[in-house]
Amino acid sequence: MITKFKKVDNTRRLVLVVDDEKVNRDMLGYILHKDYEVIYAENGKEALKVIKEKRQMLSLVLLDLLMPEMDGFTLLEQLKKDVQLRTIPVIVLTSEKPAEIKSLELGAADFITKPYDVPKVILARVRRIVELSEDKMMIKDTERDALTGLYNKQFFFKYAQHIDKYYKEKRMDCLVLNIDHFHLLNELYGRQFGDKVLKLVAENIKNYLVDIYGISCRVEADTFYLYCEHQEDYNPLIEQLMNGISAEIKSPKIHVRMGVYNRDDQKLGNERKFDQAKLACDRIRENFSTSIAFYDMELHRSMIYSERLINDIHEAVEQNQFMVYYQPVYSVTGTKPELKSAEALVRWKHPELGMLNPESFIPLFENNGLIQLVDYYVWEKAAKQVHSWKEKFGVQLPVSVNVSRIDIHDSGLKEKLLSILKENGLTTESLYLELTESAYGDNVEKHIRVVQELRDCGFKVEMDDFGSGYSSLNMLSRLPIDVLKLDMEFVSKIHKDAKSYRLVEIIMDIAGYLDVPVIAEGVEVEEQLKLVKKVGCKYVQGFYFSKPVPPSEFECLLQ
């Protein structure tokens, strides 16, 4: 974008008068000099030199057409070609009608006819053109993003609307571009580096849009929108971006991903279309092998489905639609397996969608915080269950409940758990807490503190899905835990090859180093059972013994 020195005060504007006849120069100078700073040139060539020199300050050029060296038309042509110069307004001085049309085509803003008779008219025209051009510059400034020179969001959507209205026959696509881990780049390499990346992305988007009809903007931070003519393939755009960036930045490798909404849907508004493209783009956030995602029917359906579940959750809690199933955990160190505890696992008996597995709603609710409603519900049910079994069978079987990452951030967590126990006449020995390994990921210090507090008041804390996360040994040694639950992935392969078995041995070594017992999860067949026992797992949970079952079925195991 051209940033031009813009006069917003009342200082005198600079006007260039170009005419080979001295009498004409003098006359215009005389008319203008009270209001304007006037400079002169005697032909096109001289004028071009002056314009280049003074372009930042120049408000207007008054241009004669017939001159030696370089005539007015040629000068107009030269100005039109140059992006830096073509915004300077030119008024043509002429006495011939046909010349007016030609100069208009070459970009002239207005005409003053010779001979100059009414100074007032000349002054009025000059003032009007100067004002108009300054207004235009002002608009130019506010329609653009200062860093990248792309449009800003408001202007972009206005422009897109304009395209829809006047180019109805054109099928347009909505693209959302995003830079992976941009905030990290900013943090690690500094804001200046971040800005450089943003500018490079913008520049390459602009280059792409030279050949393809479309507009673009930076909506916020590292998110770019493109509204462009429908393309079958957007790989060339991604390639151009990646190549363009890596030509300037060798390391670190910058990765750009893109979401596309390309459905020919006249009814959906542009803002919604871009929302959908953004959803597609977000879907490949952590997926380094894919750079382009389309908003398709599958995503559409899953969106609708998610919205539905979010809508229904409150009613589900009120109407007890959530069911808690129990899966036994056996101690396998003795000659015969012995029931040791159970894990509470939730299901949703939805009145219209049927029985839903936790996989279809837990991740969704973990993302928006609603998981707390479910967890709290399950903890209460589980505590009631332990109490009722105690009454009925005289045994107090401990039950493990799942605790989400989000629960850890709840400052009332400990009190909630304790009050649930109290209501049911239980102690912390009856409710074990399962936290997944990855839950420790983001804010380690806080997690350690919260978990330690829970253990201090007597809760046993189990680390779920151990081995699936990326905890360093150093971090593991600091985690306050009582039990490790070996991730099912490892167990499922343990009997398949020597390598998988060896891997489990290594994990067992770590557990040994941490000095905590291990529960093997997902044991389905006898071979697996034998091997997990061999490597030293003390406890086993899995279909080999029992699937998670409703309380009534579980009672058979208690009798």
Ligand code: C2E
């Ligand atoms: P998880 O905590 O790792 O629970 C174990 C999952 O493994 C359960 O799946 C269980 O049915 C399954 N499983 C157990 N043994 C076997 C086996 O031998 N073979 C196979 N293939 N699978 C086995 P489920 O019940 O579908 O639960 C899935 C996940 O949903 C749980 O994984 C847990 O992360 C989450 N979840 C379940 N209930 C709750 C809850 O109340 N709160 C929270 N926050 N998450 C829950």
Ligand code: CA
């Ligand atoms: Ca669990």
Ligand code: CA
């Ligand atoms: Ca698990």
